[in-house]
Amino acid sequence: MPTGVALHDARQQLFDAAERVLVRDGVTGLTSRAVTTEAGVAKGVLHRHFADFDAFLADLVLDRIARLQAQGAALRDAAGTEAVTDTLTRALTTLFGPVVVAIVVLVIARDELRTRLRAAGTARFPLVGEGAAMIAGYLRAERDLGRIAPDADVDTLAPTLIGAAHLLFTERKDGPPEPEAVRKVVTTVLAGVTRAPSFLRAP
Template sequence: MPTGVALRDARQQLFEAAERVLVRDGATGLTSRAVTTEAGVAKGVLHRHFADFDAFLAELVLDRLGRVKAQAAALRDAAGTGAVADNLTSALLSIFDPVVVAIVALVIARDELRTRLRAAGTARLPLVGESADLVAGYLAAERACGRIAPDADVDTLAPTLIGAAHLAFTERKDDPPEPGDVRKIVTTVLAGALR
């Protein structure tokens, strides 16, 4: 690899390369060499920006968590507008993109990564836990708007939705579920709670 060539945003370039490798080759194919090769940079670039590969992976997951938090704000802002089922269907389709599904598998596969993420204050199962919080926050906002039953247990409904959607997306890695299938999950889980 050439040296002395300035990289615009090495961290982001490495994250994007890691996401491509992870989706294409899975958790076992994600190595520091695979990432730097995919990014078209020397292997030392990764170690110049991160203490080790697990530190890089932890930052990758935390970067993705930042996106989930942005989605949470947007979803909460949607409370009271549109159809609840449509809002949640769109959110679940966005949350469980191929990168997130692959990252969840990666976190499950790497003990050291889970340890570092917990130390950083993530949910017990990063991305899944935060996604459940995202949905619970939205459902609570909809309950406050009167569009969800006042006695609806949003803290049970949210992880139920996330779990059912996660299963639907992981079972069909190469062919994610259709929006109609995700909407069916939403309407089934929320059948007794929607007003």
Template sequence: MPTGVALRDPRQHLFDAAVRVLIRAGATGLTSRAVTVEAGVAKGVLHRHFADFDAFLTELVLDRIARVHAQAADLRDTAGTGAVADNLTHALETLFEPVMVAVVVLVIARDELRTRLRAAGTARFPLVGEGTAMIAGYLSAERDLGRIAAGADVDTLAPTLIGATHLLFTGGSEEPPTRGAVHKVVATVLAGVLR
């Protein structure tokens, strides 16, 4: 393994390597050795920045959760502009990109990771819970603007949209669903509440 190579941001370099391994080899193929080999660094680099591999994975997922929080702020900013179904379609396609889907599988597969994430204050179902909160926040903003019915139950609509879209993205096909398929789910779920 190479040694003595200066890395600008070793944590991000390791996260990027982990994502590549996760996409290629799945949750079972994601090991500290696989990450350091992919990153082209000595194994000690990972342990210099993280207490152990589960601490590394926890930080990886927390990094992804931070991205969902940033996406939520961007989505809220679109309230009152464009078509509600179009805004949600774009948000859901972004949320369920391949890395997100792979990280959700990783969280499900590792008990210690879930324990550490809960201790860090994540949603009960990390990433999926934050995604649901993002959609609920957006729907609430649109309801406040009158673009969704005043009586719309956003706390039911949000997890319905997340669950249905998640199934589209994990339905067994190698290819992600088309934008049209995602839009159809959004339009169907919101059919009774859009104004």
């Protein structure tokens, strides 16, 4: 197997294992040994591909950020295809899935990880900041289509939505909130700026 393919496969295998451990066992349970055991590989595999465990964790977060940026592009492309409230309810529910919520806790808990991520050019609050940028981009696209008020301050609305949704998802200990609870956050934050659609663009 070519080296490049082997490296990619090993990285993704380790990332997937780390996410499972993090969701199941929390930050304190996430160790290099736990990750390699979960992945079913020798401990040396992780250290062969990464300088140290924080380097591995930084790449794990950056991988999630890259996925989020791809989701942001798809979200902007979806502008005008359905009700703004429906799109944002689904986007926030997807964004704050168990893995992202767990990674946000991890970033808060590890000073060295935050330092490395900032050096890599992430938002000051990694994943949350990129999430706000994703939502702002979508709102801007809807504003351009006339479905959000032309004077709507999307750069304030987006972090407001992100902050409210983050609290909603992290405060629940018995599973994620119901979609209607997320929808209530969206409708409350966007009250007064949404416009009744005169059209729906074909997806």
